[in-house]
Amino acid sequence: MDRKLTLYILAGMVLGVVVGQVLNTLVAPEVIKSDIAPWFKLLSDIFLNLIKMLVAPLVLSTIVVGIAHMGDSAALGRIGVRALAWFITASLVSIGLGLVLVNFFQPGIGAPIPDVAAATAAVGEVKELKATDFILSIFPKNAVEALATNNILQILVFSIFAGVALSAIGERGAPLVKGADALAEMMLQVTGYVMRYAPVAVFGALANVVAASGLSILGTYLQLLTEFYFSLVLLWVILLSAGAVFLGRRIWQLIRYIRQPLMIAFSTASSEAALPKLFEQLDRFGVPRRISGFMLPLGYSFNLDGSMMYMSFATIFIAQAYGIDLSIGTQIMILLTLMISSKGIAAVPRASLVVITGTLAMFGLPVEGVAIILAIDQFLDMGRTATNVVGNAVATAVITKWEGMLEVEEPEFVPHPEAPGPTAAGGRAGLELDAGNFGEGR
Numbered sequence: 001m002d003r004k005l006t007l008y009i010l011a012g013m014v015l016g017v018v019v020g021q022v023l024n025t026l027v028a029p030e031v032i033k034s035d036i037a038p039w040f041k042l043l044s045d046i047f048l049n050l051i052k053m054l055v056a057p058l059v060l061s062t063i064v065v066g067i068a069h070m071g072d073s074a075a076l077g078r079i080g081v082r083a084l085a086w087f088i089t090a091s092l093v094s095i096g097l098g099l100v101l102v103n104f105f106q107p108g109i110g111a112p113i114p115d116v117a118a119a120t121a122a123v124g125e126v127k128e129l130k131a132t133d134f135i136l137s138i139f140p141k142n143a144v145e146a147l148a149t150n151n152i153l154q155i156l157v158f159s160i161f162a163g164v165a166l167s168a169i170g171e172r173g174a175p176l177v178k179g180a181d182a183l184a185e186m187m188l189q190v191t192g193y194v195m196r197y198a199p200v201a202v203f204g205a206l207a208n209v210v211a212a213s214g215l216s217i218l219g220t221y222l223q224l225l226t227e228f229y230f231s232l233v234l235l236w237v238i239l240l241s242a243g244a245v246f247l248g249r250r251i252w253q254l255i256r257y258i259r260q261p262l263m264i265a266f267s268t269a270s271s272e273a274a275l276p277k278l279f280e281q282l283d284r285f286g287v288p289r290r291i292s293g294f295m296l297p298l299g300y301s302f303n304l305d306g307s308m309m310y311m312s313f314a315t316i317f318i319a320q321a322y323g324i325d326l327s328i329g330t331q332i333m334i335l336l337t338l339m340i341s342s343k344g345i346a347a348v349p350r351a352s353l354v355v356i357t358g359t360l361a362m363f364g365l366p367v368e369g370v371a372i373i374l375a376i377d378q379f380l381d382m383g384r385t386a387t388n389v390v391g392n393a394v395a396t397a398v399i400t401k402w403e404g405m406l407e408v409e410e411p412e413f414v415p416h417p418e419a420p421g422p423t424a425a426g427g428r429a430g431l432e433l434d435a436g437n438f439g440e441g442r
Helices: 002-026 029-070 073-105 116-123 131-137 143-148 152-195 198-213 216-220 222-247 250-257 259-268 271-285 289-302 305-321 328-341 351-362 367-374 377-402
Strands: none
Touching: 002 029, 002 198, 002 259, 029 073, 029 143, 029 152, 029 198, 029 259, 029 271, 029 289, 073 152, 073 222, 073 289, 073 305, 073 328, 073 377, 143 152, 152 271, 152 289, 198 259, 198 377, 216 222, 222 250, 222 305, 222 377, 250 259, 250 271, 250 377, 259 271, 259 377, 271 289, 271 377, 289 377, 305 328, 305 351, 305 367, 305 377, 328 351, 351 367, 367 377
């Protein structure tokens, strides 16, 4: 099934859209909401819960083993500096491109303005994200709590300390390193099992969205969707072209290797859902775990290229919808504000909404304008989530090449080890069996 997983996921996407549209056309909305949608949502929620089960132990073990095997704290610092330089540059490009294109296309002109009361109720209360709270949230006060809540940034910090410490104590820490290595391999094996359910989850996620909203809503927002996705495609071209400068022709192999996590991210609108598979595929592309284990968790907090483009696009779109003309100076200030406030948003619920509403309020723009895009936010989220995966895959591969650590490629599909099947002992191995189980005494 691993070899045909891409085909199965694609089939799940198509079937989900078809079934969802049929239900949206034939069944009353209240029936879909109360009786049908919860079952579709269950299919995708099971998958997302299983993925969340994998993330914390996989990230912890991967980073600890990678740093311990690296055996060079100076190299770790150098990789971190290069990673942050790449992330900052990619952030400026993403946000800046979003501002340029939304001013060029002007999709907000003529957009439907919602009733203020209804819009405020739809947006709801959004907790303000303060810089001091975010900085404090990076540092875990309890490692177990960080693991239990899947706080990737806190797990990253703890894992760096643990990996450097194990490297420092040498042979005395070898048993823990060996155990962490086995844990990482076990989690990737479990990932292989969970991924077999991905086509069903993809079907449920898309059927749920389309059954509730219908494809007709895409026509209402056709201009915004078309222009936003065109902007994302242009960002992909820029990111992949920058990657090709470092990787050369291997950029085409990278695209081929990441297509499965890319499709999972797009259909579920969850970056986290693609993380375990992305680890596995980058392993096979030639990225050593000591790089990917550090880069991907860091990138998921600081390198969300698609989300950053969306935030700049959405902010100016709302201003256009309300007929507010923003000067170049104000837009540059918005760019800088988004550049700072977008960091670390992965750990915040409804993170993009938090940043957009905070930016609107800061510059005196109508916060209730967020309700204009809520109706199709799921469809926009699918595109920006897939872009986040592309950005982090390219960044990880580039930093690996920059460090001179890129390994030879493995086969794109490597069969996972199989648990022992029917054996001669039939599961009775190691037992002191009573003879009464057999023969005449049974």
